[in-house]
Amino acid sequence: MELSSAQVIGAGIAAIGIGAAAAGVGTVFGSYLQGALRNPGAAANERIWMFVGFAAAELLGLIAFTVAMIILYAPPA
Amino acid sequence: MAAPKIDPMHQFQIAPIGADELIASPFQFTNSALWMLIVLAVVVLVMWGGTKRELVPGRWQALAEIITNFLGDITRQTIGANGRKYLPWVFTTFMFILAANWIGAMPLALAGAHPFTVTSQFSVTWTMSVMSFAIVLVVGFWKHGLHFFSLFVPKGAPLAIKLFIAPIEFVSFLVRPFSLGLRPFVAMFAGHILLEVFGNFIVQGLNAGSAAGGFIAALCFVFIVGMSGLELLIGAIQAYVFALLTAIYINDAENLH
Numbered sequence: 001m002e003l004s005s006a007q008v009i010g011a012g013i014a015a016i017g018i019g020a021a022a023a024g025v026g027t028v029f030g031s032y033l034q035g036a037l038r039n040p041g042a043a044a045n046e047r048i049w050m051f052v053g054f055a056a057a058e059l060l061g062l063i064a065f066t067v068a069m070i071i072l073y074a075p076p077a
Numbered sequence: 078m079a080a081p082k083i084d085p086m087h088q089f090q091i092a093p094i095g096a097d098e099l100i101a102s103p104f105q106f107t108n109s110a111l112w113m114l115i116v117l118a119v120v121v122l123v124m125w126g127g128t129k130r131e132l133v134p135g136r137w138q139a140l141a142e143i144i145t146n147f148l149g150d151i152t153r154q155t156i157g158a159n160g161r162k163y164l165p166w167v168f169t170t171f172m173f174i175l176a177a178n179w180i181g182a183m184p185l186a187l188a189g190a191h192p193f194t195v196t197s198q199f200s201v202t203w204t205m206s207v208m209s210f211a212i213v214l215v216v217g218f219w220k221h222g223l224h225f226f227s228l229f230v231p232k233g234a235p236l237a238i239k240l241f242i243a244p245i246e247f248v249s250f251l252v253r254p255f256s257l258g259l260r261p262f263v264a265m266f267a268g269h270i271l272l273e274v275f276g277n278f279i280v281q282g283l284n285a286g287s288a289a290g291g292f293i294a295a296l297c298f299v300f301i302v303g304m305s306g307l308e309l310l311i312g313a314i315q316a317y318v319f320a321l322l323t324a325i326y327i328n329d330a331e332n333l334h
Contacts, residue, residue, distance in 0.1 A: 048154060048321060055318045059256050062263035069266075073086060 007071055014068035021061020028053040085273040089197055089266070112193040116176045144172070148320060155324040156331055163327050166212060170205055171320035174261050178312030181265065182305065197265040199258065206258035209323040217330035228329055257322055261315040268308045275301050
């Protein structure tokens with residue numbers, strides 16, 4: 001297999017991780033919404049921790065994206 | 078006929094103003110520097126207009142007060158009562174990243190100016206995250222001395238678990254500046270690549286000259302309009318997350334759990 005073909009395939013596989021991060025981010029916001037609807041009084045105080053969880057979940061997807069970009073444009077020789 | 082190759086990376090190239098290529102000198106006025114100055118000018122303008130201390134705040138001052146109160150709430154909720162002295166840095170990161178993200182997403186190319194998203198370069202966001210990390214280290218060691226290392230040890234856990242957790246906590250601490258800087262950078266980078274690729278689809282679909290090509294171009298246009306809105310939201314969320322995580326990391330150093 002040529003290197004360029006392998007690169008594109010590898011980048012595609014790396015991009016799967018972004019979907020996993022999407023599930024994670026959805027879980028974070030969904031769980032927050034569930035909790036906030038059940039106890040609206042406590043919702044405002046926990047919004048910060050929702051965003052911290054969002055940041056942690058999103059980071060893994062961004063790392064997957066970075067890996068895909070490195071494979072595509074700056075492959076380790 | 079093969080479609081012309083899409084080059085989504087071209088928009089991130091740093092080039093000196095008025096020249097084609099980088100020359101081997103560190104002292105050049107590049108497009109990145111130009112747009113950084115524009116971002117600075119916008120932030121200064123907003124805050125200059127908003128801090129005239131009028132008794133009855135106008136719209137401009139109300140905007141500045143909303144932003145300041147919003148960030149003041151973040152520092153108060155995460156760091157506590159003495160978090161106010163870190164508000165300037167949190168405010169700086171928030172305003173700079175927000176303004177850079179939004180100015181980079183503006184359709185100024187219609188007016189002939191090609192906006193360069195400053196935060197789409199890792200060196201910029203990385204510098205800011207390293208400065209946040211430096212504040213954490215300086216504050217931590219200044220206030221607590223070598224006791225600052227107890228940050229890595231969970232309280233009240235059995236010794237075996239402490240020995241296990243401490244190295245993990247240490248590595249996670251070391252990764253923080255990297256992850257903090259990576260987040261706004263990749264969010265802008267990915268969004269702009271997406272817009273570029275779908276913008277190319279519009280051109281190619283129109284060039285195809287067929288009904289199907291026109292349909293796809295229209296579809297991509299609608300998609301780009303939606304994505305641009307999402308891009309503004311992401312720009313704001315990333316600025317918020319950067320400021321929030323900076324405050325939380327400073328809280329670790331200030332209060333040492």
